[in-house]
Amino acid sequence: MKAAVIQSDCFLGDISRNLATHLRFAKMTAKDGATLVVFPELSLSGYLLEDRVKDIALTAKQVTELFDGTGLPDIVIGVGFPERTRGAIYNAYALIRCGAKKADIIGIQRKVNLPTYGMFDEARHFRAGSSLRVHELPGGATAAVLICEDGWHPALPVALAQLPEGMPHLLVVPAASPSRGYRGERPSNLEGWDHAAEQFSRVYGAATLTAQRVGVEDSLIFAGGSTATDHNGTITRAALFTEETIIVDIDIEALSRLRAKAPVVSVRDREILRSTLA
C-alpha cells in the first residue's frame, strides 16, 4: 500500500479553512496513489487552542460528515481534532474512509497522555483517553494511533505488541511538537522523534508514519521534520519549516512475514510483565 504523511500548516481555531487544506493535500496525494493519508495532531483546529477548545470541539459524527461529498476517491484519511462527547472533550484523531459520496468513520483514538509540563497544559482543556485501539483498514492492514506525547511512552507499543494478533502493521503518530533546543544538528525535540520512529520500526517491526505539524502559533515554532519508515525500516524525512508530503510504499505482507519470523513478544515476556507489575 501507499501511505502519505502530510506535514501541514493550519489556521488556528478555523476549522472550515483547515478542512480546505486537508482536501487539497488528500486529493494531491491520492492522485499519486496514496490510500492512507495522515495529517498531524489537531490538524483540523491547530494546537494552541486553550479556551477555544470549548468553542469549536466537534463530535466524531460531525467530523466524519465534513468529508461527505467532497469528491475524494476511496481513501482513508487520518485527521486530528478536539472531540466533543456528552461529558468531555478529548484530543482525538479519526481515521475516516472517504468516498465519492458518503464518508464513514473507521475509528477514533483519544490521546492517552496529556502533557502538562513546561509549555504544555493539555489536561486543563482535554480529558485523557483510557485505551489504545487497533483499527482495520480496507485491504487488511492494521493500524494504531499514538498521538504526539503517546509516542514517548514505551508502555504503549509494548501493550500493542501483547495483543493476540500481534503488533499492528502501522503506527500512525500525529504530532504537534513545538521545536526547541537549537544547539545541535536538528532541533532537539526532533532528534528524539527520529529515535522513536527508528525504535518502533526496528524493535516492533511496525511501519511508522509520523506526521509533524509545521507552522507558528504565538511563540511556538512547529518545525516539521515528519518521518515515514517502510517495511524495511528505511526512514524518509521531510524538510523543516515548510509544508511537505512524504509518500511511502509499505509492503504489508512483508511486515506480516517479518513478525511471524521474529515475534517481538513472547509468552514469557507476558509472564514477566505480569509478575513485575503484580
Added chain:
Amino acid sequence: MRRKTAGPLTLPPINGPLTADALVFFIRREVERAGFEGVVLGLSGGIDSALVAFLAARAIGPRRVTGLMLPHRISSKGSVADAKMVVRTLGIRSHLLDISAAVDGVERDLMTAPGIHRQGRLGNAMARVRMLALFDHSLAHRAMVLGTSNKSEIALGYATLFGDSASAVNPIGDLYKTDVYVLSRHLGVPRALLDKPPSADLWQGQTDEGEIGFRYADIDPVLHRLLDRRETPAALVARGADPVLVEFLSKKLLTTHYKRKIPVIAKLETRTFGVDFLYAKDILS
C-alpha cells in the same frame, strides 16, 4: 582533599543556519498571518537590531523592511554610521529621525518633578519617544513592529518598560547575547558592529557591561543554567561559577519579572484578561 576540576562554564554554541531558518520562518509567518505589509524596527547601530534587520530582510525581502534610525544629539556619532551600514548592506528602507527636539519637549513639559534620577528618566524618555516613532510608523504603513531585545537583557530587566521593551513580535528574545553574536556572524552582519562593546547609548560612555558590572561572556552560561536548565545556584558555584554573579542573577531574574508581564488586572469576574481568558494571540489570524 577534594580537587576542584570544574572549568569555566560555557554556553554551547547555537546552530547558526538552523536557528536562522527557524526565525526567518517565524517572522514570515507572523507578518503574513497578521496581515501586515511589512515590518519596522529601530536601528540603533548595535548588533541586536542589526541581526533582526538581517533576519527580517531574509524573511520577507529587504523592500518590506524599514529601519528607523532615531538618534538623540548625545548618541554616539558612530551609531548612525553603523546603522546606515546595515541599511546599505541589506538594501532595506530607512528613515533618519532626530529625536532630540521631541525629548526636549518631554523634558520641558512633562518631566516637572525635581532632578532626582534625572539621567535614568531622560534615558527612559528617549526609549519611549523611539517607541512612539515605531508605533506611529506601524499604523501609518501597516508595518509590524519587531522587537530587538535579547534574552540576556530581558532576563536582567535591562530595558525601559513600554520603551525598547515594546514590540508586536520579538524574534530574538530567546537568544542570549552570546547567541546573537554567533547568529550575526553566520548571517554576515558587518564586522564593525560585531567588534564594538554593547551599549544602550542613552548617555555618553555608557556600556551594558559597565552598567551591569559583569561581562555577557560570564553572564550567559550562568543564566542558561539557572533559567533553561533549572540548575541550582549552589550547584553552579560548586562547578566553579562566581558566587557573586550567581547570586546577582538568581535575584535579578525574579526582581525584574514585573517588566516581563502585561499589566496586572485586579480579578473580580469569572474570566479575567491575563489570568483565565486563555486564547493565543494568533487565534483566528
